[in-house]
Amino acid sequence: MHTSSFSISVPAQTAGKTVEEALRSEWKFGKKQIHAWRMNKAIDLNGTLTEWRTVLSPGDLLTIRLEEEEKPSYLPDPIDLSILYEDEHLLIANKPPHIDTHPNQPDASGTLANGVVHYLRQKGKTGYAQPIHRLDRDTTGTIIFAKHAAVKPLLDHALEQRSIKRTYWAHVHGDVSHSNGTIDQPIGNDRHHNSRKRISPTGQKAITHFRKIQFNQNQQTSWLELQLDTGRTHQIRVHLSSIGHPLAGDTLYGGKKTIHFPFQALHAVKISFTHPFTAQNIVIETPDPVKPGRFYKQTRK
Template identity: 55%
Template sequence: MKETFSMSILPEWNGLTLESLLKNELSFGKKSIHQWRMEKSITINGELKPWKNPLSEGDQLTFKYTVLPSAPAWKAEVDVLFEDEHLVVLNKPARLDTHPNSEADTQTLQNAIVHDLLSKGHSGYAQPIHRLDHDTTGAILFAKHPAIKPLLDQLLEKRMIKRTYIALAEGQMKTSGTIREPIGKDRHHPVRRRVSPGGQKAVTQYQRLSVDPVKNLSLVELNLETGRTHQIRVHLSSIGHPIAGDTLYGSISRQFSHQALHARKLSFIHPFTLKEITASAPPPAYFKHH
């Protein structure tokens, strides 16, 4: 399906050439830039113009591309927190995978957003920039076209997408702290991760928001400097405060049917508008009682 997306030349980009903008300011790869040039995929104010001409503030760039749906469509409700023509932030429910792990897996959040986009006349391209575990809820970012995806991937890699979580942890945690323990695979379990000297660097900052002495739970806010698989779950378990309901990592609480972990907020600078985007996901009801 042929699609287009547009972007305006901001004051910061006035006087740049198209090539300089794409390469130096937006950090597109050489392959993408070469393909757009050869296929004459970019118009300026609706016209094909030489790439060496200087751009002016307010000029409109329109990109044309051909793309297929990213996954089979699955009709299911999606909770949109923020959306424009480039990206969408969703509020993921529990008991749902972020994306398919096999061809037979067709009922995931990615399948649901593909259906939602197709129903609006969009190509159905939707690629997750990061992932949330099956039972983790909250804000998650998807790219809506193939040009924005590498730019968002770069933001994630450079730790420029700030992700804030909340969790209900067992016990009464310290007021605040930073956990700096590398994380690797647990060779005795196909899914579980563990703190391991030979693992990947992992840093989690936490701050205790409140304590429920009756239920022996701490409500904590967490910020990730890295994004390892199961990072928060492994780190909190490693200091003796597993997330309530997280039986994989040692929770003994039976108050929850899954780990009480929620991605509360995402914030980043939009690559095409340079505006700060902040999307907040309301916590599930069980957080409100703590």
């Protein structure tokens, strides 16, 4: 086993709480995890093993030692990365097109996650890197990775509670008639096509909000900004196709490839959330994919 650690600088709003209170109520660690740290004497305060009833002050440094397997989360693979944000606990990468978020088999490589593991190993880290959410193979943009096992469940919970907000840009065929709107249609499996989803009365609830940015007369496409209340597989692709405006380049759901849209024109342009340890509001934007095509060289009006 390989021992690693991470640190939390106590913010002002956490001051006055005991170590145990902060772990439980402020940072939302699970009871099982807290108990394990107590038994293993795994937490130091300002470099010294401390009593769990010690009251915290602003700027105190809690260091928590973790037991992690030596092997990384995935096989390391030296893939070019665009890192948008990084701290001791997490990083946000800008995913390029034509690459999966993570491998489906333990011994596979060539995905964004493999590249993040390689990047972290090069920095002397254990190689723990777990994506908190995913994007389809040809969708580009922001993805959060947990850098240690303790922060992952906190980020998972934030995603489940929809406190991690994601904004997308899409280019769709045709002139969308409304300046904004909401698509509220349940999504289920397509019995006739294993890789497709479809609108289904018995499917899972799915809600997509959109705002029209502009219409391109020459390309006959509309540029939309979207936000989701739910996170169903292929949600944006299914919903936009259902209203007669499939994503440009998305042949699976009725779109067509063109010189401007050689693959599905969907980009996760912004992500925002409250940092689980610092309580800072993190807002990360990436107006262009890693390898921007002509369809993203427009400027917002």
